[in-house]
Amino acid sequence: MTDIEEYGRRARAWLETATAGLPGEPGLQQAREFMARLYDAGYSGITWPEEYGGQGLSVAEERAFQQAAKDFALPVGVFGIGLGMCGPTLLSLGTEEQKRRYIRPLLRGEEIWCQLFSEPGAGSDVASLQTRAVPDGDGWLINGQKVWTSVARQADYGLLIARTDPDAPKHRGITMFIVDMHHPGVTVRPLRDMTGESHFNEIFFDDVEVPADQVVGGVHDGWNAAVTTLLHERVSIGMGATRTERPASFAGVSRRAAERGLTADAAVRDRLVDLYLRERAFDLLNARMAQEVKAGIAPGARGSVIKLLLADLTLFGADVAAEILGPDVVAHDGADAALARALSWAPGMALGGGTNEIMRNIIGDRVLGLPREPQVDRDVPFRELRVGTQKETGK
Amino acid sequence: MRLIRTDEQRELADATRAFLAGTSPMARVREIAETPGVCHDPDVWRRMAGELGLTGLAVPEEYGGAGFGHGEVAVVMEELGAALTPTPYLASVVLAANVLLALDDEAAAKDLLPGIANGSVIATFAPPVPGDRMPGARAHGDGHTLEGPVPRVLHAADADLILVAATLADEVEDGSGPLAVFAVDPAAPGLTRTELTTLDLTRPQYRLEFDGTPARLVGPSDAGPALERAMDLAAVALAAEQLGGMRRCLDTIVEYAKLRVQFGRYVGSFQGVKHRLADMHCTLEQAESIVRYAAWAADEAPEELPVAAALAQSFMGRAYFQVAKDSLLLHGGIGFTWEHDAHLYYKRAKSDELLLGAPRHHRARLAERLGLVT
Numbered sequence: 001m002t003d004i005e006e007y008g009r010r011a012r013a014w015l016e017t018a019t020a021g022l023p024g025e026p027g028l029q030q031a032r033e034f035m036a037r038l039y040d041a042g043y044s045g046i047t048w049p050e051e052y053g054g055q056g057l058s059v060a061e062e063r064a065f066q067q068a069a070k071d072f073a074l075p076v077g078v079f080g081i082g083l084g085m086c087g088p089t090l091l092s093l094g095t096e097e098q099k100r101r102y103i104r105p106l107l108r109g110e111e112i113w114c115q116l117f118s119e120p121g122a123g124s125d126v127a128s129l130q131t132r133a134v135p136d137g138d139g140w141l142i143n144g145q146k147v148w149t150s151v152a153r154q155a156d157y158g159l160l161i162a163r164t165d166p167d168a169p170k171h172r173g174i175t176m177f178i179v180d181m182h183h184p185g186v187t188v189r190p191l192r193d194m195t196g197e198s199h200f201n202e203i204f205f206d207d208v209e210v211p212a213d214q215v216v217g218g219v220h221d222g223w224n225a226a227v228t229t230l231l232h233e234r235v236s237i238g239m240g241a242t243r244t245e246r247p248a249s250f251a252g253v254s255r256r257a258a259e260r261g262l263t264a265d266a267a268v269r270d271r272l273v274d275l276y277l278r279e280r281a282f283d284l285l286n287a288r289m290a291q292e293v294k295a296g297i298a299p300g301a302r303g304s305v306i307k308l309l310l311a312d313l314t315l316f317g318a319d320v321a322a323e324i325l326g327p328d329v330v331a332h333d334g335a336d337a338a339l340a341r342a343l344s345w346a347p348g349m350a351l352g353g354g355t356n357e358i359m360r361n362i363i364g365d366r367v368l369g370l371p372r373e374p375q376v377d378r379d380v381p382f383r384e385l386r387v388g389t390q391k392e393t394g395k
Numbered sequence: 396m397r398l399i400r401t402d403e404q405r406e407l408a409d410a411t412r413a414f415l416a417g418t419s420p421m422a423r424v425r426e427i428a429e430t431p432g433v434c435h436d437p438d439v440w441r442r443m444a445g446e447l448g449l450t451g452l453a454v455p456e457e458y459g460g461a462g463f464g465h466g467e468v469a470v471v472m473e474e475l476g477a478a479l480t481p482t483p484y485l486a487s488v489v490l491a492a493n494v495l496l497a498l499d500d501e502a503a504a505k506d507l508l509p510g511i512a513n514g515s516v517i518a519t520f521a522p523p524v525p526g527d528r529m530p531g532a533r534a535h536g537d538g539h540t541l542e543g544p545v546p547r548v549l550h551a552a553d554a555d556l557i558l559v560a561a562t563l564a565d566e567v568e569d570g571s572g573p574l575a576v577f578a579v580d581p582a583a584p585g586l587t588r589t590e591l592t593t594l595d596l597t598r599p600q601y602r603l604e605f606d607g608t609p610a611r612l613v614g615p616s617d618a619g620p621a622l623e624r625a626m627d628l629a630a631v632a633l634a635a636e637q638l639g640g641m642r643r644c645l646d647t648i649v650e651y652a653k654l655r656v657q658f659g660r661y662v663g664s665f666q667g668v669k670h671r672l673a674d675m676h677c678t679l680e681q682a683e684s685i686v687r688y689a690a691w692a693a694d695e696a697p698e699e700l701p702v703a704a705a706l707a708q709s710f711m712g713r714a715y716f717q718v719a720k721d722s723l724l725l726h727g728g729i730g731f732t733w734e735h736d737a738h739l740y741y742k743r744a745k746s747d748e749l750l751l752g753a754p755r756h757h758r759a760r761l762a763e764r765l766g767l768v769t
Contacts, residue, residue, distance in 0.1 A: 254765075254767060258767075263767050263768070266759075269759075269762040269767045269768065270755075270758060270762070272762065272765075272767055273709065273758045273761050273762050273765075273767075276706075276761070276765060277706065277709055277710050280685070280706060281681035281682075281684065281685055281710060282681070284398065284681070284684035284685055284687075284688050285680050285681050285684040287396065287398055287684070288398035288399065288683070288684040288687060291397070291398050291399050292399055295399060302680070305676065305677050305680050308673075308677060309677055309680075309681070357666070357670070359673075360666075360669065360670040360673035360674070361666070361669065361670075361673075363673035363676055363677070364663070364669035364670065364672055364673045365669075367673075367676060368649050368663075368672055368673070368676060369649075369653070370649065370652060370653060370661075370663035370664065370669050370672065371652075371653060371660070371661040371663050371664040372664060373664050373665075373666070374660065374664070
C-alpha cells in the first residue's frame, strides 16, 4: 500500500467513527463541532499552508480524502462557500494580516463566510454591479443590495465587491472587501424561491463602515479578485460534493414505474431509455474528465460542459419522471413528495453558477475558441452605462 | 473502467491519421466514390495491412493476428470515420473477423482468419438486421446449399469471402428458426449480386440472391449467442467510426465559423451560431465518453458489453446525425453544394445510424438488457 492509499484508508476509518451517531439533519452547532473535529484530526485545509492552520500536504492527499468522503454525508455544507471560494481567494490575494486573522477560524468552523457578488441588476453581467463603496475617513462606506447569497443568515463575514470608481469602465472601478455581517447596517432577508423554501438571501447595506485594511487585492482591482474567487467556485475541495442522490434518477424512476406496472408500455420504456442515455452519458463524461485530471490534463473551461449537461439532465429527469409516473406526482399525498420537489428544484440548476446561455458562451469562447461578441460597454465609463436602476438616468 | 486512451493507442491513432491524411485525402475519397465499379484503393488496403498492421489488430496470434484488442480496432475506426476513407475495413476486420471468432469453430478460424488478419483476404458479413428475412440453408451431401435473398451486404464486390447468416431449413418453424452462419465463395454457382444505390457513396452495398449456392457451415447450428456477440462488437466499432466523423464535422464548422464574415462579424460570434456549436461540443464530449466506455467493455468487461453496445448505438446514431446535420446547416448555402464535403458526412451519418438496424431496435434492445421488459 502506498503512503497515499494508507492516508485514504486512515481518513476513511476516521470518517466512519466521526460520522457515526450524527443525526440525519445536523443543526448548526453540530456542524461547527464536526468541523472542529475535522480540523483537529488534520482533514481541514489539507493543501493549505501550515502557517495559517492548514496541513501543507499535496493534492494527492486532498484527493484521497475526497475519495473517502464521497461515501459519507458530512454536515459541512454551511462552510462550503468559505472553504471553497473565500478562503482560497484570501490565500491568493489577502494581506499577511488577513490570512493570519481569518484562515484558521474558517478551517475550524468557528467563522462562517458568504460571497456577495450578484445584484438585482447584475446577474450574468456581474461587472455591472451598482453597490457603492466611497472613502470615509480611514476606511470605506458601503451602500447597496446583493442577492442570491447562500448561508448569509449564518455568516460572520462576507467577501463583497463594490463600485469604487464609477468614472472608470465597468471592469476597472471595482474593489473587493471583507465585510462584517454582524454590522448593524447589514440587513439579511431570506429570499423565498420557487421551491417554497429559502436557500438564498438578499442583503441590504446601509452605511456599512469597512476599515481600509479589509480591502482584498487592490483598490479598483476587485474584478480580478472576483475572477479569482469564481475560478475557485469550480475547484471544489470536495466538502460540498459528498453523497447526494438524484430524485429523478433512472434507477429510481424505472423501479417505481415497474412497481406500478407501467413498464409493460413500450412508450414508457422508450422514455426511460431516454433518461438512461442522458444520465449514463453524463456520468461517463464526468468519470472520463476525472481520469483526465488524474492523468494531468487540466479540464479548463470544460467544467462548463459538465455544468450545462447537469442542468439539462436535472430538468429532463424531473420532467420525464413526472410524465411517466403521471398525475400522482403533481397531486400527491406524500408518496411522490421527492419528485414533486425535484420538479421545483430543477430550474435552479440551470440558473445558479451561471445560466445555460452563459455556459454556452463560455464553451463557445473558451473551449472552441470562437470569436467573441462585440462588447459595446467595455470601454465606456460605468456612469454612462444603462445598467440596473441606472438605466433611467443614463445618458 | 478506463475512459482515456493508453499511450500506445494514442500513437496508433496518430500513425493512422497521418497515413490517411497522406493516402486518402478528400479528393481521393471523392474520386473513389464517384468512379463506378471502384470501392476502395487496393494500394491503401495493402499498406494498411502490411505497413501498419491494422487488419489483424484484434485477431489472436494463433490465427495470424497481432493479439491486441477491440479498443485498438476502435482507434482505427475512429480515424477511418473522420477521414471517410472508402475501405472494406468494417466489413472484413470488424464484421467478418468478429463473427468468425465468436463462432468458436477452431477449424474454420484456422482456415479463414489468417487471410483476413494479414489483409490478403477481404471478407464481408451480412449482419442480420431485425425485420430482414434471411436466406434458408439445406443440408446437401457433405455441406449445405443456400436459397433466397440477403438484402444488404457491404463491399460484396471486393470480397474474397462472404459470410451470411441463414435459417437452417430443416429446423424452421414459421420461418424463423435458429440462425447459423455460412461461408460462401463469391464465385460459387447460383450466386447473383446486385449493386444497390447507396445514399453514402463511400460505402457500397449489394443484394445477394442464392439459388442452390453451396456453402460451408461455420460454428454451431444455432449461432444465436455468437451472432449477438459479433453484433455487439460491430456496434462498438461502428460507434467509434461515428465518433470520428462527428468530431471532424464539428472541427470543420468551428473553423468555418471563425473565418466566415456576415453583417460585419465572424458568424461564430453570433449566439445563434455559437450556442449551437456549444451544444454540438457537449454532444461530442458525451459521445467520446460512451465510445471509450464501450471499447473498454468490449475488451475488459464482457458482462457489461451487451448494455454498453446497445447504449453506444442508441446514443451515437442520433448524435452523429444531429451533429452532421447541424454542421451542414450552419455552413449556409455552401453546405448544400456537391463540392462541399458536408453532405458526404451527413449521408454517412444517416447510413451509419441505420446500418445495424433502425434506432428503435437499438433502443428496444437497450430497454430489454436494462431489464425494463417484464
